[in-house]
Amino acid sequence: MSVVPISYYLVLSAILFGLGVIAFVFKRNIITIFMAIELMLNAVNLAFVAFARAHNQLDGLVFVFFVIVVAAAEAAVGLAIVITVYQNRQTLNIERIDTLKF
Amino acid sequence: MSLPFLVFFVCAGIAVLGALLLILAKEPIHSALALVLVMISLAVLYLLLGAEFIAAVQIIVYAGAIMVLFVFVIMLLNAGSEERTDWSKMAKYAGLPLGIFLLLELGHWMFHSAIGKEIANGSVAASSSVSTVEMSKMLFNQYVFPFEATSVLILIAILGALVLAKRDDQ
Numbered sequence: 001m002s003v004v005p006i007s008y009y010l011v012l013s014a015i016l017f018g019l020g021v022i023a024f025v026f027k028r029n030i031i032t033i034f035m036a037i038e039l040m041l042n043a044v045n046l047a048f049v050a051f052a053r054a055h056n057q058l059d060g061l062v063f064v065f066f067v068i069v070v071a072a073a074e075a076a077v078g079l080a081i082v083i084t085v086y087q088n089r090q091t092l093n094i095e096r097i098d099t100l101k102f
Numbered sequence: 103m104s105l106p107f108l109v110f111f112v113c114a115g116i117a118v119l120g121a122l123l124l125i126l127a128k129e130p131i132h133s134a135l136a137l138v139l140v141m142i143s144l145a146v147l148y149l150l151l152g153a154e155f156i157a158a159v160q161i162i163v164y165a166g167a168i169m170v171l172f173v174f175v176i177m178l179l180n181a182g183s184e185e186r187t188d189w190s191k192m193a194k195y196a197g198l199p200l201g202i203f204l205l206l207e208l209g210h211w212m213f214h215s216a217i218g219k220e221i222a223n224g225s226v227a228a229s230s231s232v233s234t235v236e237m238s239k240m241l242f243n244q245y246v247f248p249f250e251a252t253s254v255l256i257l258i259a260i261l262g263a264l265v266l267a268k269r270d271d272q
Contacts, residue, residue, distance in 0.1 A: 003106055004106050004107055004110045004150065007212075007213060008110060008152070009110075009147070011209065011210045011213055012114045012117065012118070012147075012213060013210070013212070014116070014205075014208050014212045014213075015118055015121075016117060016121055016140070017208070018205040018208065018209070019122065019124075019125060020121070020200065020243040021126045021204075022201070022260045023121070023124055025193070025197065025201065025247070026125065028134075028156045029130050029133075029146070029181065031130045031134075031172065031175060031176055031179075031181060032130050032133045034172070035124060035130075035133055035134060035137050035172065036124070037251065038168065039121060039124065039135060039137060039140060042141060042144055042164070045109070045144070045156075045160075046144055046147065046148075047212075049148055049151050049153050049156060050151060051140075052150050052153070053152060054162075055235065058236055058237050059240070060238050061153055061155070061156055061237050062237065062240055062241055064153075064156050064244050064263075065156070065159065065241065066248060066252060068159055068160070068163050068164065069255070069256065070166070070255065071168065072163055072167060072168055072256070072259075073255050073256055073258075074214070074259075075168045075171055075172070075257035076103045076259045076260065076262075076263045077259050077263055077266065079171055079172070079175045080132075080262065080264075080266035080267040081139060081194070081261075081266055082173065082175060082179070083178070083179065083266070083267050084141050084267065087269075088177050090272070092130075092179065092181055100192035
């Protein structure tokens with residue numbers, strides 16, 4: 001039975017990461033920008049698993065596990081920040097959250 | 103075309119479609135559902151790569167817990183469709199060309215390095231599945247300190263979320 005080459009997975013990972021970057025730059029809703037970050041983390045996880053299989057080492061899978069844990073913690077804190085920003089500003093549009101803008 | 107290729111192309115197509123939907127959707131809730139689609143198809147790809155434990159964790163933690171958190175916050179804040187704004191000068195003249203260049207470079211080098219390695223080794227991904235036993239042995243021996251550190255990280259994240267989201271009554 002033939003198997004799918006690793007390069008296919010890596011190209012898919014690059015495409016998904018690129019789409020995540022595009023979503024991160026283009027979207028104006030702060031929650032959607034968070035989702036773009038999650039999409040990029042998922043793309044990197046796919047590359048990790050693909051390389052772990054290519055080299056037959058399990059370290060890559062352990063790293064994916066840690067990435068998922070950190071992503072969960074990041075989502076919890078990030079969404080708490082979103083709620084606080086909304087309570088203070090009554091908006092989710094990042095164009096209107098521009099106090100630090102130069 | 104053999105079955106693994108068919109599964110790969112169907113799942114890869116669904117994943118790319120979901121990522122595009124995430125970008126094109128106006129409502130945040132539609133973006134969230136598109137992201138769930140991406141995560142589930144990635145879990146199928148992890149199964150195809152033989153990483154069963156990671157596929158299960160992907161479904162349970164990502165598509166389950168994290169996305170429920172996102173949908174919950176969207177519901178809580180009653181987030182409607184986003185308003186369009188013009189691009190800044192920086193984004194138009196510096197950001198966009200540099201972004202496209204980065205994407206092309208990334209795709210080019212990933213493709214070529216992977217192709218080169220396969221030719222050098224003469225091998226592709228093994229189809230046998232990864233032993234979860236082996237992975238957990240590695241997690242609790244070699245990586246036991248990072249593993250314990252993540253539990254502290256999660257505790258801090260819980261405390262941080264509570265402190266940030268609590269209402270100031272006094």
